[in-house]
Amino acid sequence: MVKATYVLRLSSSLWCLLCCLLLAACQDDAPPPTAPNGRTVTGDPSGSPSEAVPGASVDAPVPLETFAPEPPPDPAQLGLSVASDGRTFVIESAGDIELRYDPAPTPSPMTALARCTDWLMQCFDRVQQGMDACFGAVPPCGGERPWEEALACCPEACATHYGERRAEGREPLQAFLDVFGPSVRCIPEYDRWLAEGRP
Numbered sequence: 604m605v606k607a608t609y610v611l612r613l614s615s616s617l618w619c620l621l622c623c624l625l626l627a628a629c630q631d632d633a634p635p636p637t638a639p640n641g642r643t644v645t646g647d648p649s650g651s652p653s654e655a656v657p658g659a660s661v662d663a664p665v666p667l668e669t670f671a672p673e674p675p676p677d678p679a680q681l682g683l684s685v686a687s688d689g690r691t692f693v694i695e696s697a698g699d700i701e702l703r704y705d706p707a708p709t710p711s712p713m714t715a716l717a718r719c720t721d722w723l724m725q726c727f728d729r730v731q732q733g734m735d736a737c738f739g740a741v742p743p744c745g746g747e748r749p750w751e752e753a754l755a756c757c758p759e760a761c762a763t764h765y766g767e768r769r770a771e772g773r774e775p776l777q778a779f780l781d782v783f784g785p786s787v788r789c790i791p792e793y794d795r796w797l798a799e800g801r802p
Contacts (some may be wrong), residue, residue, distance in 0.1 A: 662729070670730050672755055675706065686701075692704045722756070723757070734775040741762065743756060763789075
């Protein structure tokens with residue numbers, strides 16, 4: 604019987620995203636400061652000052668001005684075994700289904716989404732100033748093909764959409780979900796990429 608194989612083509616940001624979305628639900632954001640890049644995300648003016656989130660990073664907060672995302676971990680250090688194709692790693696194998704992790708996915712709108720959310724989630728966890736501050740500080744992408752950018756970035760439309768939702772009174776977690784799920788409109792070509800059934 605042929606084994607069905609599912610490959611995760613995102614970086615470690617997939618796990619970071621799932622964990623930090625849960626953490627975000629526990630935090631109230633303060634009105635956002637002006638970020639180092641000069642942008643401001645408008646938040647809820649009634650928000651209380653941010654505090655460290657239980658279960659988040661126990662390290663001292665990283666200054667927002669010097670924050671840079673850490674690279675994905677080496678899959679070998681995670682204890683994952685190399686799959687039969689020699690390039691992906693087996694996360695779980697049960698019966699006729701095998702889940703694999705691809706540490707070097709082909710650049711696409713999906714990888715652009717992964718790098719954007721990875722930057723935001725690491726910022727949220729390590730800087731500990733709230734999601735408003737991170738959206739205001741994330742580097743903006745310079746073109747219509749963010750997956751070709753040398754460094755992680757988020758399209759300006761993502762920060763704009765988030766700021767609009769916060770100005771309407773949405774909490775940070777809900778505003779984040781409005782931007783990145785279930786329909787991601789701020790990543791160019793993302794919907795078309797999904798509709799075409801790209802791997």
